[in-house]
Amino acid sequence: MHTDEFLKLLKHYPDCISDERRFTAYMRDLFPESPKECNLLINLYHLGIVKGLEAASQIDQSFCNRYKKNLMDSYGVVEILAEEAVRVWCVCYGQDILRKTCDASGFPSTLAEKTNDNVHYGEKLRTYVSYGFSVIIPTITVLDEAIFIKFSVKFKPNAKESLALEGGKIEDRVQNIYSAHPVDVFIPRKSMRPVEFEIATPNKKRPLWRNSKVYLSLLSSEGIKYEICYRSDETRKLQLEYAMAQRMMPEDDARYLEIAANISKKNGEKSNTQNEKQDLGTTIDTGIPAYTTPTLEEYKKALSREEYFLKNNGGRKFKVTNGVRLSNNRIVYPYRFELETEMNLSDDAPLTLTAGGREAAGSVLMCEGFEIIVTIDKDLGEKIGSAYISVEPWKLLEVQVNKLNNISQTDRIAIELLERGPKLATKESYMKIPKGQEIAKKKAKQENITVMWGPPGTGKTHTMSEIAIGFLKQNKSVLVVSHSNISVDGVVKKIAELMRAGGMDSLLKKGIVLRYGYVRDDELTNDADTVAFNFALNRNQTLKNEREKLLQEKDILMKKGQGNSEQIVNVERRLKDIRVQVRTLEGYYVEKARIVATTISKVNIDKLFDYRKYDIVMFDEVSMAYFPQVLCAATYAREHFIAVGDFKQLAPIAQSEAKKTLEVDLFAYLKITNGYAIYNHPWLVMLNEQRRMYPAISAFPNQYVYNNLLKDHKDVAANRSGIVRQQPFEGQAMNLVDMSGSYCAAGKNSDNSRFNILSAIISFSTAISTEAISKSSVGIITPYAAQTRLIRAMLRDHNGKEKTQVACSTVHQFQGSERDVIIFDAVESYPSQKPGWLMLKNDNEHVTRLINVAVTRARGKLITVANGNFWLKKFEGTNHIFYRMVQYLKNKENTVNVKEKGLENYIQSLDKGRNIRYYPVITEGLNALIKDIQKAHEKVVISIPDGNIDRETSGILLKELQQAHSDGIRILMKCNDYTNLPEEWRAYCWGAEDAIFPLIMIDDRIVWYGLPDSKGIFHDGSWGYATVCKTIFRIVGEHTVEMIKSLSGIENRVVDNRSKALTEKTTRDIQKISTDAEDNGKQAGGLGRFVRGHSKCPKCKNPMQLMKGRSGKYFLKCSMCGELAYLTPDFTNWYINRESVRCPIHHCEIEAKLGQYGIYVRCGRGHYIKPDEI
16 A cells, blocks of 8 residues: 555545544455555544544644654554654645645655665564565365465555566475576566476475465576565465565576576567566566557547446446346356346456345356346355446456556567458459458468458368367367357367367376356366366365365255254355455466467456466457457467457447547458458458358348358258258258238337337247157247346246247347257337438448358258238338348248238147137137126236227127226226227227237136137238238246336327326226317326326416326426426325315325335335326
């Protein structure tokens, strides 16, 4: 801790000066690594220095001496430390805060600013005050055959020296000595990177730890040798015994230069032994940028703009719900949550999760749309109803900017990528691009930089793995990175598979190949050799055995229902300690590994990779990364940089105005593509033989995306034919389920994400039917997060009774994955007049990339669910990729449509699970609906899109609704076509603009789709499309019903683009509406109507309107001038008493009151009612 840090605390938290407890808490929280300095300053606070400074007329030598003496007498502090602590208070609070004259020239200038000029040679000190650094107390981990020591050095701002670790030694109380002298441990100034080394213990002989001493010997670039000594207790907890400085002897100089030479060689630099001593610290210390260009500065600015945007929009708490623990691997704990708002966060972004008063630290495993998967360091149970996640997504961008600032002339690969890459661009035809795996492998070994274009299924992972193993055989070090954990897992699995098949299993067992970070792949998670955590744990049998015993104890306690007991808290605490020790070992083994694989975010934020270089760096899925991310990855490369990706798949995502710069991927930066045209480049090679897709599937992307550059492997047709021969659509690989002619309405939720209830049912049913019949792996892909949430709710309810392995994700989540059968749900349909942004805007080939990814996930069968008429009407004659795909399927492949009842028969043939039932005959569906209404307990909510309902069946249904209403059941109804609705229905119905779906919801537990029966006409300009295939479904299942309710907003109604609660239409409402000149069903009812009639604007005297803000608070707004006013309890109670309004549930009196969050209405039995619902 330095003077400026203490001053910053006093300025940022001025309230702590007057509160002793708060001051102590701030000190301990903000300066955990400086406990001694904290204690000195806190002790002076206890002695009254604050009041003394405030009362002093001048702060002179006598004032300082008085408090110095008090500190020494009261706490036994040595004089030099007491002087310094008093000086800090006088300067920071007295001089800088109180603006008083401070004359204490006899004291040191700051608590932490002494330099080597004041070094006391040969003196054993209990402090680092006179040094330019301090050593964080080491941690010790005992392995079976070694002792592992880890520590950090904290340099002071004015430090001039860098350090080398000459050696370490342990001497126990019976004079057993264990020592080690590493040859390559260097500590550059201003580095906080942990230092790790091991001391061998021959024959597994361990020190007697109580009162043993641990020595560190450090050599300085300033010619000083430091001996640091610690004393240990029986638990290996260390305490500083002394620190001593001596002048280096000639043999120490030689040792320093030896370590310096080793480091230079390791980092690929030429060693200059004459100047090594003075220059090495500067070479490794990257505090001042030694290299920049206008292009680099432009990227820094773009990252800073994105960082600023995220700080203002992404740095807050987000509520997450429906948390489920995905596995119980007892290392870290992965949970999947649903998000209330759509988000995009990078893999490995740090976060804090709070649930039920418990807090856990962790990181993002995957986040896209309305779903987030996180890993945390605590087990919070199998399910978490709701929690809050605090994220700071800009931190990763901040790190990237720092990395770019630290690029120096030694980063020759990165500089070559940045400068020469665009200059080498050509206008040569894409036909001249070198092609094939063998050419790619040869190029990767020969060229400094290789850019490998790998379309789907062309063996990117296999090729990368072979290249990595080839370099391993040459004793080269390899770093494999990607933006996603899935991609990293795939490469590590393939490397391990090829090495085991090639007789290299013994190398894997030595930790030569390690996956660092959280593993998403279930199979790889259990690999003892290649997962760094598993490898580290298995190398320490003592820790492993203790961990297993603790886990067994925890399971027993949990089964006994003692999940909150003191015992389990102690178990969790010890398990955490073990995890920390294993993580320390993990980092050590990762440093020793020859092939390391992790995410680019992990590389950038983890200090383990600071100042590291690898002979080869390989970047997978590079087309999804910002170019600055690619550049940062290249700085770790010493000899070769290999970038692998496909610019015809998903592009990187930016959210600020800097997206024009940041969404340019590596291929665009090198001018290989300008969005449409493709050119050759000297660094470029293409993998052009695909082995994933059945030829009928690959034919479409080959023709419309890849300019016919792809070819099918000779065995792929035979390998996938078994999938093609299976149901549904036996013998057909490419299929279209054309929903034209059915009422497949598409809507959007409050976040503008689109969904289609009918196509969701068809996609879900197709998936579970396919899985049950063929046992194939099945995936459902949709463009929109809302549709994904709806289908997942159906799968979740289905899984409660019958287990399924069907996966459903958005296109972005599915990139990098594949399945035997893919169902692509396009979602888009009427009454929308154009597709949503995701399926409309083809900037940067966005839609083309999206459709390409969706199609190419399928190995043997692709089933597309879409409204063909919608795409034909909107895009006929254009080159829109999905329109072309629909036409391609209609003209060349298998299509199911309404002709000859093909669609109806297909729907009837599907297994819809136990929660969804299809009624092909209207009367059967109507009879079942009537039975449900007769069993209703509270309410029936109805949404009618088309007022032209069938007179006969609707008459029967209306009688049941009337009977239910007379029995006390609330009938809430809205209609988009109110004026065409029969008059007897209008008595219960309100006009609306959002009654898109034909829905009936009963008591929030049953949803009917497709009733009441109507013509179901979709309008598109002068065209109209009637429903010829009736689709009536009864839907149960807690999660599905809740999701339909949430997405559709069935209990709200939109009028004049304003949303309000859907209320029951009363007799009084009908009487008041009858006096209006025109009944369009959109008149205000209830309190809203009362406000319009009885509240005038204080400014212009026009009627006020009842409004609801985004935060949920109610207020009044003038319909003309916009003047705002409060909705008061007195006004609300006037309406309640005048109209004799009672609770709709308990039928008792209600009253409006003012609470902490605004006005609320509650009945005498505790039921709360929203103001716009009364």
